[in-house]
Amino acid sequence: SQKIEQNSEALNIQEGKTATLTCNYTNYSPAYLQWYRQDPGRGPVFLLLIRENEKEKRKERLKVTFDTTLKQSLFHITASQPADSATYLCAPLNQAGTALIFGKGTTLSVSS
Amino acid sequence: DGGITQSPKYLFRKEGQNVTLSCEQNLNHDAMYWYRQDPGQGLRLIYYSQIVNDFQKGDIAEGYSVSREKKESFPLTVTSAQKNPTAFYLCASSSSGTGDTNTGELFFGEGSRLTVL
Numbered sequence: 001s002q003k004i005e006q007n008s009e010a011l012n013i014q015e016g017k018t019a020t021l022t023c024n025y026t027n028y029s030p031a032y033l034q035w036y037r038q039d040p041g042r043g044p045v046f047l048l049l050i051r052e053n054e055k056e057k058r059k060e061r062l063k064v065t066f067d068t069t070l071k072q073s074l075f076h077i078t079a080s081q082p083a084d085s086a087t088y089l090c091a092p093l094n095q096a097g098t099a100l101i102f103g104k105g106t107t108l109s110v111s112s
Numbered sequence: 113d114g115g116i117t118q119s120p121k122y123l124f125r126k127e128g129q130n131v132t133l134s135c136e137q138n139l140n141h142d143a144m145y146w147y148r149q150d151p152g153q154g155l156r157l158i159y160y161s162q163i164v165n166d167f168q169k170g171d172i173a174e175g176y177s178v179s180r181e182k183k184e185s186f187p188l189t190v191t192s193a194q195k196n197p198t199a200f201y202l203c204a205s206s207s208s209g210t211g212d213t214n215t216g217e218l219f220f221g222e223g224s225r226l227t228v229l
Contacts, residue, residue: 004154032216043202043220044155089154097206097216100171102147102155 002028006090006103013080014111021075021106023090030092033066033073038087038105047088048075080110114139118203118221125190125197125228133188133224135203142207144186145218148172149200158201161186190226198228 007022023033031052036044050057050066050073057064063076077084087107091099116137125131137144143162147155147170157170161180175194180186186205190197204218 009152034216034218036218041223043204043223044218045220046215046217049215049217091155091218093216098157098160099155099218100157104152104154 002026002101004028004090004092004101004103006088006106008106009104010107010109012109012111015081017080019077019080019084019108019110021088021090021108023073023075023092023103025071025092028071028092029068031095032093032097033064034091034093034099035062035064035073035075036089036091036102038089040087044089044102077108080108082110082112084108085110116203116205116219116221118201118224120224121222123224123226125226127228128192130189130191131226133190133201133203133226135186135188135221136184137186137205137219138184139205139207139219140183141205141219142183143205144180145204145206146170146176146178146186146188147202147204149202149223155202158188197226200225 003026005024013019034049035047038044048064050064061078065074087105089105090103093099119134145160146158149155156172158176159178161167177189201224203221206218
C-alpha cells in the first residue's frame with residue numbers, strides 16, 4: 001500500500017537556523033508534491049507545489065526539492081523565526097492532481 | 113470574503129446515530145474533498161467530487177456518504193456503520209487541474225471535530 005513518512009514528528013531549532021524536513025514515499029509515483037502548514041485546531045494552508053520534472057522550487061524563505069529516484073522531498077525554511085512554528089505536511093498528488101493521503105506531519109518549534 | 117465554511121465546529125454524537133457535517137464554498141471551485149485527521153496520523157481522503165452530481169470514494173469511504181447537488185455544497189454524512197467516527201474532519205476545495213498555472217492548491221475549512229459518546 002502507499003506509504004508516506006515524514007522524518008520525525010518533532011523538530012526543535014533555534015531562531016535564525018535552517019529547518020530541514022523530509023518526506024519519503026513508497027509504493028507511489030506522484031506526479032506532484034505539495035507542502036502545507038497546519039496550526040493547532042486549524043485547517044492546513046498551502047505553501048508550495050513541485051512537479052516531478054522540477055528539481056527545486058523556491059518561495060521567499062522556503063525551498064523544496066523533489067528527488068523521484070530517492071522517492072523523497074526535502075522542505076527547507078531558512079532564517080527560521082518563532083512564527084514558523086507549526087506542523088508541516090507533505091502531500092504527494094497522483095496524475096489527476098488528487099492528494100489521496102497526506103503525511104503525518106513534522107511539528108517544528110523555533111525558539112528565540 | 114471568499115472561503116470555505118464548515119459547520120458545526122464541534123459535534124457530539126451517540127453511538128448508532130447518523131450525523132451530517134456541512135461544507136460550503138464560495139470560491140467557485142469545481143472540486144471538493146473530505147479528509148479525516150486522527151491524532152498522530154496524516155489526513156486521509158474519504159470522498160471527493162470533481163463536478164456537480166459526481167463523486168468518488170477515497171481511501172476510507174466505508175461508513176460515510178456524500179452528495180454534490182450544488183457546486184457550492186458538499187455535505188458529509190457519518191453513518192452508524194462507521195466503526196470509529198471520533199476524529200477531526202476537514203473539507204477542502206480546489207480549482208481543477210495542476211497545469212502550468214495551477215498548483216492544485218487545496219483550500220481547507222476550519223474543520224469539524226466529531227466525538228462519539
